[in-house]
Structure formats: C-alpha cells, structure tokens
Amino acid sequence: MILLAGGTGHLGSALVQRLTARGMGVRVLSRNPSRARASVREGVEIVTGDVRVAASLTDALAGVETVISAVTGFGPGGDGPRKVDLEGNANLIGAATAAGVKHFILISIHGAAANHAMELYRAKFMAEERLRASGLEWTIIRPTVFMELWAGIIGDPLLKTGTATVFGRGGNAINFVSVQDVARFIERAIVDPTLRGRTLDVGGPQNLSVNGLVEIIAESNGRQAKARHIPVAALRLGAFALRPFRPDIAGLLQAAVLMDTTDMRFDSARVAANPQVGATQVAEIVPPKISIPITA
Numbered sequence: 001m002i003l004l005a006g007g008t009g010h011l012g013s014a015l016v017q018r019l020t021a022r023g024m025g026v027r028v029l030s031r032n033p034s035r036a037r038a039s040v041r042e043g044v045e046i047v048t049g050d051v052r053v054a055a056s057l058t059d060a061l062a063g064v065e066t067v068i069s070a071v072t073g074f075g076p077g078g079d080g081p082r083k084v085d086l087e088g089n090a091n092l093i094g095a096a097t098a099a100g101v102k103h104f105i106l107i108s109i110h111g112a113a114a115n116h117a118m119e120l121y122r123a124k125f126m127a128e129e130r131l132r133a134s135g136l137e138w139t140i141i142r143p144t145v146f147m148e149l150w151a152g153i154i155g156d157p158l159l160k161t162g163t164a165t166v167f168g169r170g171g172n173a174i175n176f177v178s179v180q181d182v183a184r185f186i187e188r189a190i191v192d193p194t195l196r197g198r199t200l201d202v203g204g205p206q207n208l209s210v211n212g213l214v215e216i217i218a219e220s221n222g223r224q225a226k227a228r229h230i231p232v233a234a235l236r237l238g239a240f241a242l243r244p245f246r247p248d249i250a251g252l253l254q255a256a257v258l259m260d261t262t263d264m265r266f267d268s269a270r271v272a273a274n275p276q277v278g279a280t281q282v283a284e285i286v287p288p289k290i291s292i293p294i295t296a
C-alpha cells in the first residue's frame with residue numbers, strides 16, 4: 001500500500017490516476033475527506049489526517065510500504081511552508097519511521113537550499129535533511145515549476161477578459177514541467193531501487209518566458225497576446241506590506257519576484273536521455289498544437 005499525502009493537489013491528482021491505472025494500491029491522506037472524494041476517483045481509499053498533527057498520521061500508515069509526500073502549505077489559504085513543508089513533513093517522516101515504512105518519497109523543489117531567499121525553499125531543504133537522517137530508505141524529487149498550474153494562472157484571465165496578468169516583465173526564462181511527467185518519474189521511483197538515496201531534479205524540455213506562455217495560449221485560442229504587467233517594485237512592496245496580515249499572499253508575490261528576476265532554468269542537456277527530463281511541451285497542454293518559441 002502507498003500512502004499519498006497531497007493526493008488532492010495538482011501533482012497528487014495526476015499521480016493517483018497514474019498509480020491506480022497501474023493497479024497499485026493507493027491511500028490518499030487529506031484534511032478534508034469529503035472534499036477529497038470529489039477529486040479522487042472511486043475505489044481509492046481516503047484517510048483523514050493533517051501532517052501538522054502527528055497523532056492523526058498513525059492509523060493512516062497501517063500496512064503502508066511506501067509514503068509519498070506531495071504536501072505544501074504554500075499558496076493562497078495555505079498554512080505556510082514552515083508548518084506544512086517543514087514541520088508537517090518532519091511529523092510524517094517520524095510517523096513513517098515508527099510504523100516501519102520501507103521507502104519515503106519526498107517532493108521537494110528545484111533550487112531548495114538552506115540559505116534561499118524564500119521560506120518555501122528553505123523549508124523544503126530542511127525537510128530533505130530530516131529525511132536523509134531518518135534511517136528510512138528515501139528518494140527526494142525536486143521538480144521545476146508546474147506548467148499546468150501556470151497555464152491556468154495566465155490562461156484563465158486571458159481567455160475570460162482578453163488580457164493576461166503578468167507579474168513583472170515576464171521575460172525571464174523559466175523551466176516548466178508537466179505534472180504528468182513528474183508523476184511518471186515518481187512512479188519509476190517507487191519501483192526502481194537505483195533511485196533510492198538520491199536527490200533528483202526533474203524538469204521539462206523547455207525554458208520559456210511568461211510572455212512566451214501568454215503568446216502560446218493566445219495563439220492557440222485565436223486571441224491577441226495582450227498582457228498587463230505588474231511592476232516588480234509593486235510586487236516587492238506588496239509582499240512587504242502584506243507579510244504581517246496575509247503571509248500566504250505575501251509569499252506568492254515574493255515568488256513572482258523570484259520568477260521574474262532569478263535563474264529559473266533547468267539544464268536538460270545535463271541530464272539528456274534521462275527520465276528526469278519530461279517530454280511534455282507547453283503547447284501540448286494548450287490545444288490546438290502549435291510550435292513554441294524557445295527562450296533559452
């Protein structure tokens with residue numbers, strides 16, 4: 001049995017479909033099982049639990065061989081990286097060790113580091129360290145930015161109002177990976193013992209700017225590529241001003257600054273012919289298929 005924490009999220013939902021299609025037994029951990037039932041297909045077990053509450057994880061782990069953690073507290077309404085990505089994962093790692101779990105797969109993030117400017121990346125790195133020190137067999141997977149999520153963030157307003165909102169200048173090259181490709185790689189990590197004890201970055205085949213994403217979505221829907229840009233200075237100011245009241249939104253604005261100003265590329269040549277490079281291109285998830293300008 002596989003316990004999947006975060007099985008109701010963007011990546012988790014794709015992973016549940018993939019693993020159950022392969023006949024693997026999956027149990028989804030969710031804080032809200034009735035809401036989870038709406039997104040998780042019939043036949044998949046759902047168990048109530050909150051990674052912030054260690055005692056809520058014991059029953060969920062009964063009979064489990066593999067734990068996959070795809071949780072995050074980052075994002076609107078989230079409980080924050082420290083409570084979920086660090087402390088929550090530490091609770092899950094502790095409970096998995098006590099329950100005699102064989103293998104723990106942690107979904108971290110490309111660029112996770114102890115001294116990163118963003119709390120999310122620091123929290124992921126510290127959770128990685130906990131897992132490496134746990135005594136469990138482990139695999140750490142560090143994906144780049146999920147393309148389906150960003151196709152929605154950019155595409156929904158563009159298709160509804162005719163204008164996309166771009167946070168910053170939008171010219172920075174970013175690696176987008178499909179959740180389908182990340183799910184495929186996680187499936188491999190479950191069954192391939194050579195991926196144990198390894199920290200693996202997983203990226204998509206292209207580095208693409210947000211402006212490029214706007215063009216692709218507009219062109220494939222017969223629209224003009226119109227965007228309004230929120231200046232980086234306004235994003236920085238918003239992040240600073242909102243931090244005491246809405247740390248979740250402040251974190252998003254900080255992430256937007258990061259995506260516009262720092263190196264977000266993935267060197268797919270470095271891992272060429274390797275399953276760590278997803279095959280899905282942005283145009284494939286935005287119908288109809290068109291050719292894409294590659295930025296870098």
Ligand SMILES: NC(=O)c1ccc[n+]([C@@H]2O[C@H](COP(=O)([O-])OP(=O)(O)OC[C@H]3O[C@@H](n4cnc5c(N)ncnc54)[C@H](OP(=O)(O)O)[C@@H]3O)[C@@H](O)[C@H]2O)c1
Nearest residue numbers: 006007008009010011030031050051070071072143145146
């Ligand atoms: N989005 C990206 O671009 C990106 C890039 C690289 C890495 N990642 C990582 O990939 C993983 C999946 O990301 P995603 O975008 O698919 O996430 P998501 O859609 O935001 O979903 C978050 C998941 O976390 C679960 N969760 C949150 N707090 C929880 C808690 N206290 N206890 C138990 N479960 C909790 C939620 O489950 P319930 O609401 O059902 O409880 C939900 O399934 C995360 O680890 C994320 O950090 C994401």
